[in-house]
Amino acid sequence: MCDAKRVLSFRIEGTRASLSDLLINEMEEPKQTAEDQDVQEVRNYVAAMEHGLTRLRTLPLSLRLVREIHGRLMKRVRGDRATPGEFRRSQNWIGPSGSTIETAPYVPPPQEYLDDLLGDWEQFLHKRNTFPDLIQCAIIHEQFEAIHPFLDGNGRLGRLLITLFLIERGRLAQPLLYLSAYIEAHRQDYYDLLQRVRTHGDWKNWLQFFLTGVTEIAREAVGQADHLMGLREKFRTRLQDKSKALALLDELFLNPYMSVAKAERVLKVSNPTARQAVLLLQRKGMLEEITGRTWGKLYLAKPIMDTIE
Ligand SMILES: Nc1ncnc2c1ncn2[C@@H]1O[C@H](COP(=O)(O)OP(=O)(O)OP(=O)(O)O)[C@@H](O)[C@H]1O
Numbered sequence: 001m002c003d004a005k006r007v008l009s010f011r012i013e014g015t016r017a018s019l020s021d022l023l024i025n026e027m028e029e030p031k032q033t034a035e036d037q038d039v040q041e042v043r044n045y046v047a048a049m050e051h052g053l054t055r056l057r058t059l060p061l062s063l064r065l066v067r068e069i070h071g072r073l074m075k076r077v078r079g080d081r082a083t084p085g086e087f088r089r090s091q092n093w094i095g096p097s098g099s100t101i102e103t104a105p106y107v108p109p110p111q112e113y114l115d116d117l118l119g120d121w122e123q124f125l126h127k128r129n130t131f132p133d134l135i136q137c138a139i140i141h142e143q144f145e146a147i148h149p150f151l152d153g154n155g156r157l158g159r160l161l162i163t164l165f166l167i168e169r170g171r172l173a174q175p176l177l178y179l180s181a182y183i184e185a186h187r188q189d190y191y192d193l194l195q196r197v198r199t200h201g202d203w204k205n206w207l208q209f210f211l212t213g214v215t216e217i218a219r220e221a222v223g224q225a226d227h228l229m230g231l232r233e234k235f236r237t238r239l240q241d242k243s244k245a246l247a248l249l250d251e252l253f254l255n256p257y258m259s260v261a262k263a264e265r266v267l268k269v270s271n272p273t274a275r276q277a278v279l280l281l282q283r284k285g286m287l288e289e290i291t292g293r294t295w296g297k298l299y300l301a302k303p304i305m306d307t308i309e
């Protein structure tokens with residue numbers, strides 16, 4: 001993924017860990033262990049998405065791929081509910097924390113029905129020319145959440161599947177549509193509407209909710225992408241032929257945080273050269289030092305950050 005796309009992708013599940021936590025964490029020397037569980041969770045989400053995108057080139061969206069993606073999603077996540085890549089072998093229930101199987105608003109099908117249900121679900125996943133793609137996508141999502149095939153991570157996986165399905169169908173050229181932000185903003189409605197499909201057969205309101213979300217998120221993403229591309233053009237002209245600074249600028253569209261150490265790594269140059277490039281970007285108003293320290297300085301491309309936040 002490049003430029004705007006990559007930065008936008010961080011908005012996907014960036015609600016638990018703040019976007020800055022995540023980007024700063026990512027900027028540091030890639031020491032594969034993020035101590036922060038929330039950051040780990042979001043990074044897993046991004047890794048799972050990237051894995052899905054790569055595999056989609058050779059494998060159809062299928063139960064096999066779903067399990068693989070779950071494996072990535074739950075990697076290094078602690079707890080006995082993680083069981084990466086495995087469908088559940090016990091009964092589960094969905095409800096506010098503390099609820100029991102008796103009090104939970106929804107108890108998914110017993111595990112011995114899973115094979116059949118998932119088999120049907122997969123067949124539906126492969127169906128073509130029956131429903132408009134977005135409608136089919138909304139149904140697939142609802143059914144996936146209703147089956148709730150994993151002990152944990154069903155919500156995240158279900159949201160990933162929305163993007164992957166639309167890519168597979170050629171509706172999205174790039175993973176630029178993340179419904180997560182919309183779902184997060186309307187979480188209670190989202191739960192209620194999933195529930196009402198079962199209790200009242202109320203597909204209409206679920207579909208409406210889903211389609212409204214797609215419209216809103218798509219508009220927003222187009223606006224942000226336009227804005228980022230405009231910024232990039234404007235900044236590039238200000239740098240003219242300064243090739244190191246230009247390379248660093250591109251890097252800022254991947255992650256708007258910068259340090260001299262990072263510039264050294266990215267540009268593969270000595271410390272003084274890296275420092276020069278960073279200072280040039282600072283002089284041109286593209287970077288701002290944000291720590292106020294004399295050592296361990298950290299820079300931020302605020303206009304980029306403001307656009308994605
Ligand atoms: N009443 C309901 N009926 C069906 N599915 C529901 C209902 N309420 C919630 N869900 C689904 O269950 C998901 C939560 O399941 P789970 O805890 O396995 O996933 P998660 O990825 O850990 O959670 P989250 O979605 O909060 O990130 C919700 O995101 C939603 O999609």
Ligand SMILES: [Mg+2]
Nearest residue numbers: 152153154155
């Ligand atoms: Mg959960």
